[in-house]
Amino acid sequence: MRRFFVWSALAALLGLILAIGGFWAYQHFYARFQPVTVTQNQAAIQRLLDESSWLSAGGGGEPLYIIGYRDSAAMQRYEREEAPKLRAAGVEVRIVVFARADREGLAQSTAAERATVAELWLTRDWTLYQRWTATPSNNWTAAGIPAADGSLARTAVVDAGRAFAASLSENLAGAGLQTRYPLIIWRDREGYMKACACSDSRSWAFVRDDLDAPDRVEPPSVAADGVPAPMAYPGDGSPESLPYPTLPPIPPADGQAAPPPGAAPVPGNAPAPARRAAPQAPRKAPEAKRTEDTTFF
Template structure:
């Protein structure tokens, strides 16, 4: 066995594991680290499902029924009920930029695939003396949880934070009941986060929750667009190869064909009023203040 062969054998023994290690690290860093988590514990899955069921989310697919308490009462009550279809929950707060990015990019795709997109908005708790929500935000959160208005959510989301005055919405800070609703939105997070951490979910926003084709409860902390395609794959929706590859490889926009990118502003169609909800409460200027 000559010396040259031994050198090549030694190089092979050293280089191949190194290349394998580098390849595995790149795969993990660019793909697998963004993969969603399956909630394997039946107890935790049931607790999370219960929380989602009890949370007052908003959705363009929510339907309204008008019921009466009896023929002699003359009292009618507008109630809402969810549509029987696949769903994706997105847990968000007012100024969450990754949450807005997920809505802009993925909501149109999910809705086109017949998936109901449900928003659970919450007001963050103060961090010591640092206020993490405004009175206008708290008032809007309370109104969203009480009246579940998709129209209000659209108006709130599409307005600049400094421009949103929460006109014609009761001030939550002046109302014990509405303040209680704000705290309920925070308690939702305080109960949800430990359940997610039990399954090794890194709690970051947006939190996206859905069930896959095997009816397993899945969770994604989708702060990166590299996680988006996993959800569509779970739901059996077609992917966008051009966008998915660009997201994974960090390709700059100027390498993509002109017109292949849809801007955030043009994706606002995902927030268009759903059929049958045009009679939603008017929260614009001149409208009557909200009550409950």
């Protein structure tokens, strides 16, 4: 009987360990990457999104918001890899950028970034946003854009973007979401608001599955059959071939007729080299001829 109780206790302990390990693995490898369903403060969150100066390439489908800052590597990768898939599913991708506030006396944004964020919030210029994100942040000088520092109006716009991000994080905290960027907010098929702190790429598949987005899309430069599209070249207007340079006429070889003017040379049939003249034999030295009073050569 004692042995039975010992083995029963060991089995119960082993089962408890397996249960704890399975729950930890589920939370660590799966559950923590899932989006959350927002059940609190939905009206306040929706009002913040509607009043923000979001940027979009158009589309007119169901909106999906990507919130983040310029130097976020995860946000740049999400826009580059996932946004085309979402657009292919008919989703309108809306992007909201803000300039991070100073932290412990250290600036987390540059003057050029603050100027660009203020300009984007005021104009919602999608072309400017594309030029900004296509340029390395160290090379972006915000040339031609009014500075935000020293301007009360533009500084207020930058502060409004920061207040928007802080209010959004505060309202999403009620759903148990720890804000990390990029922050993705959308509505599912039933109309429920979903949110994802998608700083880890393992979270992206849940967003695609919820919106029926494909796992991959063909790049624009590749045709549907996988053959790269032909490149167009200037010149004769033909996209199939390179423009051929204008060459001087080639003299005909012996026994061949001259090609007509403007005819292209035949590939693999190089013109025969011109025939060199045979060297002449050396002249014979003159012989001396003697007359009666003179010798001639």
